[in-house]
Amino acid sequence: MPVHRPIRSRRSRLVAVVASVALVLTGCTSVVNGTLGAHSVPDAHLPVKGVTNSSFDTFAQNALSDIEAFWRANYPKISGGKALPPIKGGYYSVDGRAVAVSGKATAPATQNACIAQENDAIVDNAFYCRSDDSIAWDRSPTHLLGKLSAKYGRLLVGLIFAHEFGHAISNRLGVFDNDPATIYTESQADCAAGAWAASALKNQDPHFTDTTVAKLDEAFEGYLNSRDSTPDTPQDISHGNGFDRLSALADGLDKGVTYCYSSGYFQSRHFTERPFASQDDYDAGGNQPLSDVIDTSSSNLFVQDLNRYWTAEAKTSSGNTTFDAVKIAEADHPPCAATTVKFGYCADNNTVYFDTDFAKSAYYSLSQIGADKQTGDIVIQDNQPADFALGVLFAIAWGMAVRHQLFNRSLDGKDALLAAVCYSGSYAKDINIASDPSQTRKIILSPADLDEAVSAMLKQAGEPAAFGADDTSGLDRIQSFVKGYNGGLAVC
Numbered sequence: 001m002p003v004h005r006p007i008r009s010r011r012s013r014l015v016a017v018v019a020s021v022a023l024v025l026t027g028c029t030s031v032v033n034g035t036l037g038a039h040s041v042p043d044a045h046l047p048v049k050g051v052t053n054s055s056f057d058t059f060a061q062n063a064l065s066d067i068e069a070f071w072r073a074n075y076p077k078i079s080g081g082k083a084l085p086p087i088k089g090g091y092y093s094v095d096g097r098a099v100a101v102s103g104k105a106t107a108p109a110t111q112n113a114c115i116a117q118e119n120d121a122i123v124d125n126a127f128y129c130r131s132d133d134s135i136a137w138d139r140s141p142t143h144l145l146g147k148l149s150a151k152y153g154r155l156l157v158g159l160i161f162a163h164e165f166g167h168a169i170s171n172r173l174g175v176f177d178n179d180p181a182t183i184y185t186e187s188q189a190d191c192a193a194g195a196w197a198a199s200a201l202k203n204q205d206p207h208f209t210d211t212t213v214a215k216l217d218e219a220f221e222g223y224l225n226s227r228d229s230t231p232d233t234p235q236d237i238s239h240g241n242g243f244d245r246l247s248a249l250a251d252g253l254d255k256g257v258t259y260c261y262s263s264g265y266f267q268s269r270h271f272t273e274r275p276f277a278s279q280d281d282y283d284a285g286g287n288q289p290l291s292d293v294i295d296t297s298s299s300n301l302f303v304q305d306l307n308r309y310w311t312a313e314a315k316t317s318s319g320n321t322t323f324d325a326v327k328i329a330e331a332d333h334p335p336c337a338a339t340t341v342k343f344g345y346c347a348d349n350n351t352v353y354f355d356t357d358f359a360k361s362a363y364y365s366l367s368q369i370g371a372d373k374q375t376g377d378i379v380i381q382d383n384q385p386a387d388f389a390l391g392v393l394f395a396i397a398w399g400m401a402v403r404h405q406l407f408n409r410s411l412d413g414k415d416a417l418l419a420a421v422c423y424s425g426s427y428a429k430d431i432n433i434a435s436d437p438s439q440t441r442k443i444i445l446s447p448a449d450l451d452e453a454v455s456a457m458l459k460q461a462g463e464p465a466a467f468g469a470d471d472t473s474g475l476d477r478i479q480s481f482v483k484g485y486n487g488g489l490a491v492c
């Protein structure tokens with residue numbers, strides 16, 4: 001039968017189709033976040049051109065001071081023992097709203113080589129400028145960095161500046177000399193940001209001594225918002241989608257700077273960002289209706305496809321084992337679980353149970369960013385539709401069935417949830433294709449769906465109401481999902 005695409009391609013929903021926000025995601029930009037909380041050491045007072053006494057500029061100085069210290073300690077590890085060269089062009093704080101309204105930048109911002117060339121490059125943006133070896137940011141509280149810092153926490157501020165500083169490190173090592181594709185150098189900078197985050201988690205950064213795994217998960221949510229909008233062509237790919245970016249962050253956190261700047265780093269990366277498959281695919285827009293995702297009848301194509309995949313995997317990867325098709329049913333709570341659990345798998349009758357309100361909250365779980373074209377002011381709209389955020393929760397539930405049916409293992413606790421998440425990554429890889437010539441799949445993913453899955457890994461998949469497990473972090477779940485996506489059933 002022809003491939004049905006209930007989870008289909010759509011225009012980017014996380015970022016509104018407006019020039020200022022698109023710039024942020026296509027230039028070397030990052031989103032900052034944070035409640036600018038207290039710390040136990042004096043403010044850094046780094047030299048910054050255009051600096052104000054705003055809380056954002058103060059924390060930007062503190063973050064960059066800690067990041068500089070991190071690289072003074074770590075740069076010799078990747079440079080053959082050489083000391084870190086200073087940022088020659090310095091730092092720039094710019095009122096991006098004033099630039100957006102007036103249409104031009106003024107001194108001292110115009111001393112920055114990139115801003116001098118393109119004044120509005122700074123609007124809703126933060127970037128490293130290779131032309132003069134500088135880092136600049138838009139400090140306006142109503143613009144992207146300020147809005148996201150207020151929503152997701154100050155650790156995201158550090159991640160963003162660590163990403164930009166990562167470009168400065170690449171430049172010092174001559175990485176740009178061979179003109180690599182942009183997505184590779186962006187991935188390397190994401191990896192560098194993760195490596196810095198590891199030091200913050202160890203309380204090695206004096207202005208980030210309150211860093212916790214929970215705050216890192218919150219910052220990861222904000223970082224997800226700095227991913228590319230879905231590209232129209234392969235030539236439009238720059239930073240990578242949320243899956244690509246957060247997997248690089250996680251690898252940097254786990255493996256450190258020697259991995260991020262190793263000679264084989266680019267070869268080790270496998271990117272999933274892709275454009276729409278066709279004009280029809282692009283024009284389709286939208287999500288599969290919620291009613292289709294939670295349809296309990298036999299016509300639910302998503303349920304059919306999950307059973308299709310795991311039936312085949314049981315035969316090929318598990319010694320010709322039989323996989324019994326799983327069903328779904330609506331209930332206030334799974335009968336095999338506590339009343340506080342709203343989404344889960346019951347092995348005794350091989351059924352995934354969902355509470356409709358919980359399913360609806362997972363479906364409407366993304367944030368959408370819009371910008372005023374005249375002022376650059378940002379509005380963040382929460383609770384936007386994301387079909388595969390809910391879909392991947394069902395895929396995790398099928399992972400529980402796999403763990404029970406194929407391996408006869410416990411479905412309780414951290415290990416069970418992470419294994420099921422890993423299995424869901426294996427399934428996502430199978431359906432993340434632009435087209436299906438074999439016509440064996442009932443659904444295939446749109447370019448944006450992996451981002452929705454990553455969002456669910458950070459939030460809904462770790463809630464006690466989902467599977468009853470609350471002892472895993474978003475980072476744990478992302479790492480397990482990526483592991484399953486890259487390695488399949490055998491690595492889970």
